[in-house]
Amino acid sequence: MNDEVISLKEKIMLLINGRMDQNSYDECQSIQLSKELKLSRNQVTRLLNELFNDKKLIKIKTSPVLYLSRGSLESKYKKKLSSDEYKSLDELEAELNNQTELKNFEKLIGSNESMYQIVEKIKATVSYPPVGLPMLFYGPTGTGKSFMAKLTYEYCVDTGLIDASKNFVQVNCSEYANNPELLTANLFGYKKGAFTGADSDNLGLLHFADGGVLFLDEVHCLNAECQEKLFLYMDQGIYHLVGDNNKWYKSKCRIIFATTEAPQKALLKTFLRRIPVILTIPSLAQRGENEKLELMYSFLKNEEKRVGKTILISSNVYELLLNHTFVGNIGELTNTIQASCVSALYKSNSDTLEIHAYDLPDSIRNSIDVSSMIMKKHKLVSLNTLLPVSDQGIIKDFYQSLINLKRDQSFAVNAQNTVDRYFEKLIFNDNRADSIDYLTNYLEKIFNNITEHYGFRTSHNELIALATYVSEFSKNTYLTNNWINENYDEVKNLKKYLKLEFHREYEIGQEVSHYLKNNMNQDIDDFVECIICICMIKYFAHSGEDLTIAVIIAHGYSTASSIAEAANRMLNSYIFDAIDMPLDVDIQTITRKINDYIAHVGNISKLYLLVDMGSLEEIYQGLDTSNADIALVNNINTKCALEIGQGIKLNKTVTEVIDSILKENIYKTHVELKKKKEPIVICSCASGIGTANKIKEILFNSLPEDSNLKIITYDYSALIRKQVYDQLMNDYEVVCVIGTLDPNIESMKYIGIQELIINEGQNAIEVYFGKYMTQAKMEIFEKNILRNFTLSNVMNNLTILNPDKLLEHVAKGIDHLQNILHKRFKNRTCFGLYVHICCLVERLVTRQAISNFTDQDFKEKHQEFIDQVNISMKDVKTYYNVEIPDEEIEYIYNYIIND
Numbered sequence: 001m002n003d004e005v006i007s008l009k010e011k012i013m014l015l016i017n018g019r020m021d022q023n024s025y026d027e028c029q030s031i032q033l034s035k036e037l038k039l040s041r042n043q044v045t046r047l048l049n050e051l052f053n054d055k056k057l058i059k060i061k062t063s064p065v066l067y068l069s070r071g072s073l074e075s076k077y078k079k080k081l082s083s084d085e086y087k088s089l090d091e092l093e094a095e096l097n098n099q100t101e102l103k104n105f106e107k108l109i110g111s112n113e114s115m116y117q118i119v120e121k122i123k124a125t126v127s128y129p130p131v132g133l134p135m136l137f138y139g140p141t142g143t144g145k146s147f148m149a150k151l152t153y154e155y156c157v158d159t160g161l162i163d164a165s166k167n168f169v170q171v172n173c174s175e176y177a178n179n180p181e182l183l184t185a186n187l188f189g190y191k192k193g194a195f196t197g198a199d200s201d202n203l204g205l206l207h208f209a210d211g212g213v214l215f216l217d218e219v220h221c222l223n224a225e226c227q228e229k230l231f232l233y234m235d236q237g238i239y240h241l242v243g244d245n246n247k248w249y250k251s252k253c254r255i256i257f258a259t260t261e262a263p264q265k266a267l268l269k270t271f272l273r274r275i276p277v278i279l280t281i282p283s284l285a286q287r288g289e290n291e292k293l294e295l296m297y298s299f300l301k302n303e304e305k306r307v308g309k310t311i312l313i314s315s316n317v318y319e320l321l322l323n324h325t326f327v328g329n330i331g332e333l334t335n336t337i338q339a340s341c342v343s344a345l346y347k348s349n350s351d352t353l354e355i356h357a358y359d360l361p362d363s364i365r366n367s368i369d370v371s372s373m374i375m376k377k378h379k380l381v382s383l384n385t386l387l388p389v390s391d392q393g394i395i396k397d398f399y400q401s402l403i404n405l406k407r408d409q410s411f412a413v414n415a416q417n418t419v420d421r422y423f424e425k426l427i428f429n430d431n432r433a434d435s436i437d438y439l440t441n442y443l444e445k446i447f448n449n450i451t452e453h454y455g456f457r458t459s460h461n462e463l464i465a466l467a468t469y470v471s472e473f474s475k476n477t478y479l480t481n482n483w484i485n486e487n488y489d490e491v492k493n494l495k496k497y498l499k500l501e502f503h504r505e506y507e508i509g510q511e512v513s514h515y516l517k518n519n520m521n522q523d524i525d526d527f528v529e530c531i532i533c534i535c536m537i538k539y540f541a542h543s544g545e546d547l548t549i550a551v552i553i554a555h556g557y558s559t560a561s562s563i564a565e566a567a568n569r570m571l572n573s574y575i576f577d578a579i580d581m582p583l584d585v586d587i588q589t590i591t592r593k594i595n596d597y598i599a600h601v602g603n604i605s606k607l608y609l610l611v612d613m614g615s616l617e618e619i620y621q622g623l624d625t626s627n628a629d630i631a632l633v634n635n636i637n638t639k640c641a642l643e644i645g646q647g648i649k650l651n652k653t654v655t656e657v658i659d660s661i662l663k664e665n666i667y668k669t670h671v672e673l674k675k676k677k678e679p680i681v682i683c684s685c686a687s688g689i690g691t692a693n694k695i696k697e698i699l700f701n702s703l704p705e706d707s708n709l710k711i712i713t714y715d716y717s718a719l720i721r722k723q724v725y726d727q728l729m730n731d732y733e734v735v736c737v738i739g740t741l742d743p744n745i746e747s748m749k750y751i752g753i754q755e756l757i758i759n760e761g762q763n764a765i766e767v768y769f770g771k772y773m774t775q776a777k778m779e780i781f782e783k784n785i786l787r788n789f790t791l792s793n794v795m796n797n798l799t800i801l802n803p804d805k806l807l808e809h810v811a812k813g814i815d816h817l818q819n820i821l822h823k824r825f826k827n828r829t830c831f832g833l834y835v836h837i838c839c840l841v842e843r844l845v846t847r848q849a850i851s852n853f854t855d856q857d858f859k860e861k862h863q864e865f866i867d868q869v870n871i872s873m874k875d876v877k878t879y880y881n882v883e884i885p886d887e888e889i890e891y892i893y894n895y896i897i898n899d
């Protein structure tokens, strides 16, 4: 990116974002930034404060003050910051890590999803007056039963159900499996001397739990006697100490039981009857993929904090953890993550902790096919990129449909539609982050720079969509990465295809990707590059802009590509395309290749063809384009390409570029410059310039809107002089002549107005005008021609006399003439004669008749014909009171002999 297109504020933001990405928060202070930017400290402080006021930065009011990017923090932690200023990094961290915020069940992952109903039931049970009801958590090991019991206690404290001074007492009954009496003693308390070792009175756990929560884990290990003692307490809130059956003790606590065994089998029925609420806790496998991901993220985040290093995790490890069935459920998952972190920590000697597949515990490593793992491409990803998002399904569908598209001529359109549909979904997502606006602005800067350069257009909305996609991708989840890994070969194939078939768009897209990667630290991988290329195809397709195209065509396996690549690299932009040719290729094949290329690119206004050998004139003659200024350069080398490339970069005209390389005169280069000629349609009528003007008007009204075809009129007798039409052909690209009589000029195509009237001119119209308008516009044009070139409409436009009357007289005259000549004219000739003679009559009436013969001997040679015309047109002459000069009859004669 050019320095001048990035403002100072943006530079500061880029720098701060970069520092933050490397966890160098301490360096985000004005003195450091001013040093790096080589600006005065005052100026940087002023800009930092402006960015702070714009809410782009937040302040950490330490000494010195730190300035951090709000967008970067908010997107990394997926939450809005509550303040603009923080006293310390610790305070900020506490907010970001939810340390101060999450309360009781909010800490339970899944409390809004798979665990929602359970949490609601727990809340209702403990709130039941006066001291809640006993409840039992039943579920496999490691599903969070103990964790939930603790959270229940916190909930009771937070909601005032119990006093904060009261205790949470946890007893794991399995620890007493071999000594149930000891459990009973510890639970209910004992009197001194009640059993060996009872040296003093002990009030027991029920006493400690009074007013609080008693949690009895693994309750199935409780023996029958103890169960019986307990249900008396549960019924009446009273109990005896062991060794003292006289005195009753009281305690009021909420009791929670937990077991991994089926309660009906493991507990006394009478005991079970006293537990009104039994909650079945789902296994980890039943929680769903998203919740599992959330758990993994949360545990890894805990470890990150604990070891004080940033964790990077191999995508393979993530995949393994996600797919592994943890028999020990969440408990085993946490242990696995901790064990992996310990293993990774042992090897880490930097600020990051990299967890690889070999850091996983043996139990998991043994369960995988190591060879398949080794073959798999993996990448290290930071934790926040792994957070699950809700629309993964849509992304995956989108990727899948792109991969599935047929690679034929329909690809470009279908790919654009697929991308459009997905982008639409993204762009209409309301909660767009500020970071997207920032990225959009940045993309706009990139595109401002390159659109002009490469000749295409983009809309603001298209850039928002692209920015949203890129940012969505960089927040990319494990699952999307996983999809890309699974479809690694397919993605590579798509990329290869795009590079081959849409080389130009691909290379320009690469430039965009490069900026995004290097200046915005965006995560751009193969698939994003494919999407950017498809966007480029679209931008080029709809811009309809006139392009400047430069192609190097050379013999040899990679001669052209090497020169193009070297020149593009040195010019630091994509200017040259390359066509490599086999050594024995002939000129026809070369021109055909070039024409294919030109057809693929579209609207070219300046075309530079740089060839290594071959006749330039021959190549030029074979080219299928006349809409561009063309420079053909022979004996091409890298230096010459560079010079031309520089001129193109500066947007010079073709003449300027070529002049400058010729001035240097250091190359053995031959240059041919073909200036683009303006296309024109000539209206010229033997019936006079007035008629030509009127035809021009009808034709003009038939052209579709925005047509830039120029229509001129030309005097018929002047046009047929050789110098005139040679000059016209030299100055213009003559599309065709339209008139009432063929001027018979070999180099000019002709359409007779009569052919348009009798609908026989459609084919010629299509062929001659086709390349000046799109198919859609051509259809409009043809429809207009059909409508406007009817005989009556033409006549209405051509004469000031009453066209119906005039036509009636002229038609009778022509009939008569056919009778005398014993000849039937073709339809086309008849209509031509109608138009011509009607115009002639008008000219006679308005005294503008033609007074020159083309053939001076006409009168002598064709006296009989002159008489026959005069006889046939007797009524016309009488009615309009005119005489037909012999010079005009020569034109009628020419019409008829052309029949």
Ligand SMILES: Nc1ncnc2c1ncn2[C@@H]1O[C@H](COP(=O)(O)OP(=O)(O)OP(=O)(O)O)[C@@H](O)[C@H]1O
Residues within 6 Å of the ligand: 107, 108, 109, 110, 140, 141, 142, 143, 144, 145, 146, 147, 148, 217, 260, 330, 331, 332, 334
């Ligand atoms: N939903 C959850 N959100 C966050 N952490 C959880 C969740 N469920 C369980 N954990 C964590 O998983 C680990 C195991 O949970 P816990 O010990 O509560 O399971 P348990 O069902 O009591 O197991 P056991 O039956 O073996 O005693 C704990 O570290 C706990 O903090």
